[in-house]
Amino acid sequence: MKSESQNLSGRSVLVCVCGGIAAYKVCEVVSKLAQAGASVTVAMTAEALHFVGATTFQALTANPVYTDLWTPMGGRDPQHIRLAQHSDLILVAPCTGNMLAKMANGIADELVSVLLLAADPKRVVIAPAMNEGMWDHPATQRNAKRVFEDGVQFIGPGEGWQACRTVGVGRMSEAAEILEGVVAKLAAGEAAANPPHFSP
Numbered sequence: 001m002k003s004e005s006q007n008l009s010g011r012s013v014l015v016c017v018c019g020g021i022a023a024y025k026v027c028e029v030v031s032k033l034a035q036a037g038a039s040v041t042v043a044m045t046a047e048a049l050h051f052v053g054a055t056t057f058q059a060l061t062a063n064p065v066y067t068d069l070w071t072p073m074g075g076r077d078p079q080h081i082r083l084a085q086h087s088d089l090i091l092v093a094p095c096t097g098n099m100l101a102k103m104a105n106g107i108a109d110e111l112v113s114v115l116l117l118a119a120d121p122k123r124v125v126i127a128p129a130m131n132e133g134m135w136d137h138p139a140t141q142r143n144a145k146r147v148f149e150d151g152v153q154f155i156g157p158g159e160g161w162q163a164c165r166t167v168g169v170g171r172m173s174e175a176a177e178i179l180e181g182v183v184a185k186l187a188a189g190e191a192a193a194n195p196p197h198f199s200p
Contacts, residue, residue, distance in 0.1 A: 006183055009037035013182065014087035016112045017057070019047020022094035022129040022172035027052060029093060029175045030060045033182065042066070043083060045099075045112050069111050080111070084118035089186055092116070094129030094172045097140050103152070104143035122151040125185055129157060129172030155181040 013033055017026050033040050042057040043066040054065040064071075066083065084090065092099065092112070099112065103126075108117040116124065126147070134140055135157060148154060156173035173181075 006036045006179070008033065008183065008186065011037070011089070011186055012039045012041070012087045013186075014083055014090045014115070015040060015042045015057075016090060016092045016115060017042060017044045017048040017052065018092065018094055018096045018099045018112065019045050019050060020094040020096050020129045020172075021051060023048050023051040025172060025175055026093050027056060027060060029091070029178050029182075030057060032175060032179045034061055036179070036183070039063070041083065041087070043112055043115055045110060047096075066111060069114060080114040080118050084115045085120075088123070089182060090116070090119050090124045091127070091178070091182055092124065093127035093178060095126040096128075097130045097134045097137075097143075100126070100128065100140060100143045100147060103150075104146040120151075121147075124151075125153045125155060125182060127155045127157075127172050127178050153181070153185055 015026065015030055015033070017023055030040055030042065040061040041063050042054075042061060044052075044054060044057070046067070049067060054067055057065045069080065099116075102108070102113040103116055106117060108114040128135065128144070130140070144154075155178050157171055
């Protein structure tokens with residue numbers, strides 16, 4: 001049974017899945033969003049498909065999954081405009097260092113980055129996920145600050161065990177925390193008050 005705080009009936013969420021091992025966690029996020037009543041659509045990068053299949057997300061959402069710019073969608077609006085502008089919120093998870101760089105620099109060279117360039121940054125929430133060294137790299141820190149200043153909300157990254165067998169900052173937040181952030185964002189319609197964990 002949905003709690004009042006997690007009743008997302010009538011809300012639409014576009015989940016953009018990027019190519020990182022943390023993509024498996026997004027299955028739980030998508031499932032919880034659907035259980036809360038949200039209409040969830042998933043878009044995936046080609047790299048994400050190496051970690052989780054589109055069929056999994058289609059089963060969890062009961063909606064088509066979009067994996068490239070050339071998938072027929074119907075209607076008069078181009079697919080990227082329709083998906084990006086007709087959603088109440090866009091969640092990017094896991095948000096890789098590569099996608100963060102694309103967002104910071106306005107690069108749109110495949111479906112997900114095109115969607116994000118067509119979207120209002122203030123309706124975008126990202127859950128970064130990468131190796132600690134990648135997160136701490138000066139280029140990534142510059143990109144994160146620019147994206148945050150554009151109005152994008154961050155959930156994480158957290159600190160913990162990473163797939164590269166190290167412990168540090170860069171781990172994607174857990175599904176419950178991401179769901180909580182999405183619910184709060186939809187309720188408030190405002191960016192997070194606190195910035196992400198920037199390196200000194």
